[in-house]
Each structure stands twice: as C-alpha cells, then as structure tokens.
Amino acid sequence: MMNKLADDCFNQVEDLMSTAQALAILRQRTVIVTQDHLENLPLSQGLGRILAKDVTSPLDVPPHDNSAVDGYALRHQDLSTDGASVFRIQGRSAAGHPFAQPLGPGQTVRIFTGGVMPAGSDTVVMQEDVETAGDKLTVPPGLKLGANRRHQGEDTKLGDVVLAKGQRLRAQDLGLAASVGHGELALYRRLRVGVFSTGDELAEPGTLLPSGAVYDANRQILMALITGLGAAVSDLGILPDRADAVHAGLERSAKTHDVLLTSGGISVGEEDHVRGAVEALGHLNFWRVAIKPGRPLALGQIGNAAFVGLPGNPVAAMVCFLRFARPLILGMAGAVDLDPILYRVASDFDFKKKAGRREWLRARLDRQPDGTAPRAVLFQPMGSGIINSLVQTHGLVEIGEDVTEIKAGEPVDFLPFDEVAQ
Numbered sequence: 271m272m273n274k275l276a277d278d279c280f281n282q283v284e285d286l287m288s289t290a291q292a293l294a295i296l297r298q299r300t301v302i303v304t305q306d307h308l309e310n311l312p313l314s315q316g317l318g319r320i321l322a323k324d325v326t327s328p329l330d331v332p333p334h335d336n337s338a339v340d341g342y343a344l345r346h347q348d349l350s351t352d353g354a355s356v357f358r359i360q361g362r363s364a365a366g367h368p369f370a371q372p373l374g375p376g377q378t379v380r381i382f383t384g385g386v387m388p389a390g391s392d393t394v395v396m397q398e399d400v401e402t403a404g405d406k407l408t409v410p411p412g413l414k415l416g417a418n419r420r421h422q423g424e425d426t427k428l429g430d431v432v433l434a435k436g437q438r439l440r441a442q443d444l445g446l447a448a449s450v451g452h453g454e455l456a457l458y459r460r461l462r463v464g465v466f467s468t469g470d471e472l473a474e475p476g477t478l479l480p481s482g483a484v485y486d487a488n489r490q491i492l493m494a495l496i497t498g499l500g501a502a503v504s505d506l507g508i509l510p511d512r513a514d515a516v517h518a519g520l521e522r523s524a525k526t527h528d529v530l531l532t533s534g535g536i537s538v539g540e541e542d543h544v545r546g547a548v549e550a551l552g553h554l555n556f557w558r559v560a561i562k563p564g565r566p567l568a569l570g571q572i573g574n575a576a577f578v579g580l581p582g583n584p585v586a587a588m589v590c591f592l593r594f595a596r597p598l599i600l601g602m603a604g605a606v607d608l609d610p611i612l613y614r615v616a617s618d619f620d621f622k623k624k625a626g627r628r629e630w631l632r633a634r635l636d637r638q639p640d641g642t643a644p645r646a647v648l649f650q651p652m653g654s655g656i657i658n659s660l661v662q663t664h665g666l667v668e669i670g671e672d673v674t675e676i677k678a679g680e681p682v683d684f685l686p687f688d689e690v691a692q
C-alpha cells in the first residue's frame with residue numbers, strides 16, 4: 271500500500287450523496303500514511319495508539335492448570351459416590367509456589383486461587399464445603415469432575431493472534447498483550463493533525479474579549495477529539511479573514527502535517543478565504559452530503575496533507591468531525607475499526623423532518639424508573655451555535671434519510687459521545 275495520498279484523492283463523485291455513500295467513498299480513498307515509520311513502544315505508552323503488526327502469543331495463558339478458588343486439590347476418582355470421602359493433606363500450592371510432587375490415591379493439597387494444580391489432581395473442592403481435622407480433610411459427595419479448575423490455555427493458546435494490526439489500543443488490549451508477555455508493541459507513528467480556527471471575530475480564551483468578538487471554542491473541541499484518537503495534534507491558532515494570511519498559514523503547515531483541519535471560513539461569503547487558499551495551493555472539493563447540521567463537506571489536499579474544512583458553528587463542527595473527519599483520521603492513522611456503533615433507545619419526543627437527509631439532534635438519556643429502555647430527551651434550543659447542547663447531553667440521536675416522523679416512545683438510533691469523543 272502506498273503511504274501517500276493520491277493526487278486529488280477527494281475529488282467529487284456524486285452530486286448529492288447520502289451519509290452512507292460519503293462514508294463509503296471516504297473509506298475507499300483513505301490511505302494509511304503512518305506506516306513510513308513504526309515505533310516499538312512500551313505498553314505503558316500504548317494507550318490510544320494503533321497497532322502496526324499482529325500480536326501473537328508465544329505461550330498458553332494460563333501457562334498451567336490452576337485453581338479458581340481457595341480450597342483443596344484432589345483426584346476426582348478418589349471421591350466416594352454415595353458418602354463423604356476422607357483425604358490426607360500433603361502440603362500446599364499457593365499462587366507462585368507450586369506443590370512439587372504428584373498426588374497419590376487419597377491425597378490432597380491445600381490450594382489457593384491461581385495456585386498450580388499438582389500433577390495428578392483434576393478437581394478442587396472449595397474450602398467452604400469441607401471439614402478439616404489435623405491433616406484430615408472430609409469432602410461431601412456430589413463434586414463434579416474438573417470443578418473449580420482452570421485449564422492451561424483456556425484464555426489464550428500458544429500461536430493465537432490476540433490483537434490484530436489496526437487495533438486502536440484500549441486498557442484491556444494492553445492487559446492482554448501483557449498477559450502473553452510482550453513488553454513492547456509495534457505501533458504506527460502518530461498521525462500529525464494540525465487544527466486552525468478561522469475568523470476575525472475569534473479571540474483566544476484567557477484574553478480580553480474585544481468588542482464584536484467571540485471566544486474560539488472549536489479549536490479546543492477539535493484538538494481534544496483528535497488527541498483522543500491517538501493522533502499528535504498541533505495547535506495552529508486562529509487564521510484571520512485575510513487571503514494572504516490564510517494562504518501562508520496553510521502552505522507552511524501542510525509541509526509538516528498529514529491532515530489540516532479548519533473550522534469556519536469555508537462558505538462562499540466574502541469574508542471566507544479558506545476556499546481560495548486551498549484551491550490555490552492544491553485541490554478543494556465540496557462534497558454535497560444530505561445532512562443537517564453541516565454545510566457541504568470541504569475535503570481537499572495541499573501537497574501530501576489532507577485538508578478538511580469543517581463548518582464554523584460549534585455544533586456543526588463537532589457533528590461533522592465525529593461523523594466524517596474522525597473515520598478519515600483513524601483510517602489514515604492505520605485503524606481498521608472506523609465506524610461507531612449506534613444504540614437503540616426510546617425517543618421521548620415527537621419530531622418531524624424532511625425526507626432525504628440525515629439529521630443529528632443532541633439528546634440526554636433519561637433512565638426510566640420502571641427499568642424500560644432509557645429515553646432520549648432533546649435539548650432545546652437546537653441551534654447549531656448552542657455549545658451547551660453538546661454539554662448537557664449524552665450524545666446524538668441520528669435520524670435516517672427515510673424517516674419523516676418520530677413519535678414519542680418509538681425507537682431511535684443514538685450515538686453516545688463516549689463512543690466517539692474519546
């Protein structure tokens with residue numbers, strides 16, 4: 271596979287696309303650009319990073335049969351079928367301290383959770399179920415063969431591929447890699463993503479707000495989302511609404527990033543200079559995707575950097591990022607699992623919409639005291655500049671193209687922010 275974008279890889283394909291079509295084309299054109307440099311890093315630095323090679327187990331886990339409980343290991347064949355059985359306690363097998371000898375007839379060993387099953391033993395009786403007197407152990411009838419015994423290799427077998435190339439590492443993945451003995455993993459280098467905001471009205475939080483200005487919120491949202499995807503994010507600041515400044519900023523940063531992301535400044539309004547700059551420096555395509563919120567998706571290329579122009583309104587910027595830029599970034603970084611899972615919940619609202627486009631509404635999930643499915647309660651007001659609508663909610667209700675009406679109680683698809691915004 272090449273590790274460079276094809277020339278004008280996002281050139282337009284359809285006139286008006288559905289979300290599914292847009293995502294399919296995006297996926298098809300996405301190229302992994304991070305395989306030019308692999309990093310072997312310790313597990314402690316792997317969280318959120320993407321595996322560049324399959325991880326294979328060089329051993330069985332657990333490496334030996336062991337006990338699942340605290341109790342006594344014995345040979346099942348020594349148990350009487352109709353009454354209690356008496357055994358002689360020979361010693362102990364604690365975790366990390368195996369009992370060295372094999373068990374003979376009528377013999378037992380005190381064993382603890384994780385303790386290696388002594389040779390010859392096949393069953394463990396729980397300590398709560400027995401009586402002891404000196405070295406005598408009395409076991410009631412009814413114990414099943416193999417009870418409380420964990421088998422060698424029941425978790426992982428020697429040679430198993432435990433984690434596949436392209437997996438984005440979660441806490442439990444790191445634990446699995448550790449359990450098979452790997453101290454380091456081969457990872458793709460981090461994707462380098464630069465984030466600009468655009469607009470003369472934007473001010474840096476922490477500074478005084480000039481008259482007519484608003485604080486730049488998008489850059490914080492986008493940088494945090496990108497960091498959560500395991501990429502290396504650069505804060506490229508605010509581009510003013512001036513053609514030369516936008517041109518210079520994009521040209522410079524395209525040389526050192528795999529993806530450049532802007533928000534705002536991409537409509538045809540007079541103050542919007544991003545379009546002209548990207549067109550002059552490379553290619554820019556407007557994908558007309560039937561969605562709300564969000565204007566046409568601006569996808570382009572400047573040299574080897576992919577360019578994504580998100581809407582300026584914070585809600586639209588975040589929704590478009592989560593649904594379109596996120597899979598692009600993950601795919602370019604080498605991840606294979608790009609699409610979030612949507613969950614079905616009950617709507618708590620009536621809603622009408624136009625057919626033919628997909629819509630996202632911010633909603634809170636309300637637990638139901640009667641134990642029925644949680645209900646999605648829409649946030650008001652719904653404007654795409656209302657940042658509180660992203661904060662006082664749990665995620666997005668996604669309403670498909672064909673749906674024109676939803677009645678309270680009907681099921682709807684729900685995309686939790688936790689699924690995608692980390």
Ligand code: AMP
Pocket residue numbers: 467468469471472484485486487488489533534535536537581582583584
């Ligand atoms: P634009 O697409 O540049 O016309 O911006 C659309 C709206 O989004 C305007 O109200 C902008 O002020 C607002 N906006 C653009 N960028 C940001 C930002 N980084 N933070 C907060 N609001 C923004």
Ligand code: MG
Pocket residue numbers: 468469470534535541582
């Ligand atoms: Mg603007």
